[in-house]
Amino acid sequence: MDLLARLDRFNRRHPWSHNDHYGPWVARQVAGARRVLDIGCGTGNLVDRLRRRATVTGLEPDPATARVARERFADDPAVTIVEGDFAGRAPEQRWDAITLVAVLHHLPLVPTLRELRDCLAPGGRLVIVGCYREAGRADLLTALPAMLANPIVGLVKHPARAAEPPAHMRAPTADPAETLAEIRTAAAAELPGARIRRRLFWRYTLTYRA
Known part of the structure; x- marks a missing residue:
């Protein structure tokens, strides 16, 4: 001990960000997407990568963190930062790509996966870097x-x-409740064909194409 x-x-x-470590990988997965939704965007490190090739909307529920992100991209017409969570998104909007980095464990797993699937445009991509509860x-x-x-x-x-x-590592955090096996089971039911891989630094990745 x-x-x-x-x-x-x-x-x-x-300190260093395990989430930012996967930023280049996430950007490669959504290459070619025109409209991207980044859920739980934090101060916008991933948004900064994605905006170079796409129009990006970032959702961030923490007011202080959202304010930092809005100020950061105030002069960028390719970026919109919305203070709010996934439930506060525009429900009629369909996205070419949706990204979540260390966010899914803050949300109810099965309903969120189902809603994420329904938010994708045909051929749209869902890319998740997630946290899981260790077991085994x-x-x-x-x-x-x-x-x-x-x-x-x-x-x-x-x-x-x-x-x-x-600053980008001060947003509120939570411990994950689901094991990787439980996440695999939920994804198999709600996102047929999704690919999940265990990753280094206490993360997993999930990719899915609508």
């Missing part, structure tokens, strides 16, 4: 290399000690 506490203190002093040997085996790599990456990306997390 003492080792884990030491690692936690070190990681806090050298496979999760432990995946967590061990992540635990070892995490402080190394943090030291490289953020060598100076931080007094607090950067």
Whole structure:
């Protein structure tokens, strides 16, 4: 336990975003999409990547975080930031691509997957980078290399000690309730043909084409 506490203190002093790590991968998955909805956009790091090739709407429920994102893209006609959650979206709108990064575990799993499917235009793509509740040997085996790599990456990306997390890492968080097996089962029922892969740094990815 003492080792884990030491690692936690070190990681806090050298913070880096596991979510941003997957930003380039997400952008590649939605390449060619004209209209993209980024749910839970945070301060807009992923939006900044997506806007170079598409018109992007970002939904962010946290007022302070949404304000930072709006100010960041105030002069960009390709970006619209909406303070609100998934339930506050324009229900009649259909999207060429929808992205969620570390967001799905904040929402009811099965109803949200169903609604996401219905929000896609024909041929539209859903791309999720998600968090899951660890349970079982496979999760432990995946967590061990992540635990070892995490402080190394943090030291490289953020060598100076931080007094607090950067702005893009201060949005409210929640622990995931569903295991990866439960997420696979729900996706098989609601998103036939979806591909789910276990990833490093306590994440999984899901891709689906309508």
